Amino acid sequence: MAKHHVSATVNGDEVEFLCDTEQTLLDCLRDELDLTGAKEGCSSGDCGACSVMIDNRLVCSCLVLGVEASGTSIETIEGMAQGDRLHPLQQKFLEHAALQCGICTPGVLVASKALLSKNPNPSETEVRYWLAGNLCRCTGYDKIVRAVMDAATEMRGA
Ligand code: FES
Ligand code: FES
Numbered sequence: 001m002a003k004h005h006v007s008a009t010v011n012g013d014e015v016e017f018l019c020d021t022e023q024t025l026l027d028c029l030r031d032e033l034d035l036t037g038a039k040e041g042c043s044s045g046d047c048g049a050c051s052v053m054i055d056n057r058l059v060c061s062c063l064v065l066g067v068e069a070s071g072t073s074i075e076t077i078e079g080m081a082q083g084d085r086l087h088p089l090q091q092k093f094l095e096h097a098a099l100q101c102g103i104c105t106p107g108v109l110v111a112s113k114a115l116l117s118k119n120p121n122p123s124e125t126e127v128r129y130w131l132a133g134n135l136c137r138c139t140g141y142d143k144i145v146r147a148v149m150d151a152a153t154e155m156r157g158a
Pocket of ligand 2: 098099101104136137
């Protein structure tokens with residue numbers, strides 16, 4: 001079957017790619033655009049490792065078809081740092097050692113950024129609820145939550 005031609009914006013850059021009808025956005029990002037930050041954990045919307053933003057909405061890219069991304073603006077983990085300057089969330093994850101294997105980390109960071117853009121001063125409970133869809137098998141979550149709270153404080157300039 002003929003491939004679909006998709007145009008979208010990814011991390012501020014206009015991109016075009018060809019994809020099959022059944023190809024997920026996650027696979028398009030990884031296989032067609034070489035953006036391998038988003039990870040495939042479950043392929044069923046349960047782990048959050050594939051989290052990206054589409055038009056400012058947090059989504060599991062394993063549940064979105066590549067063709068559905070046509071005309072949208074997508075943000076991935078690759079767009080989070082500005083050149084050599086890490087985003088405060090990335091810096092705090094390093095300082096708090098909030099990652100181990102790193103499979104979940106891109107999705108946790110993208111989801112955390114989405115949270116702080118909506119709620120710059122979340123409670124610990126709100127952070128835990130927001131990140132409930134991002135599974136991590138390594139860190140036990142406490143360091144992740146502390147890093148997000150610390151980044152929120154820094155980003156508020158408190
Ligand atoms: S790979 Fe998409 S939610 Fe797990
Ligand atoms: S750091 Fe390994 S799954 Fe989260």
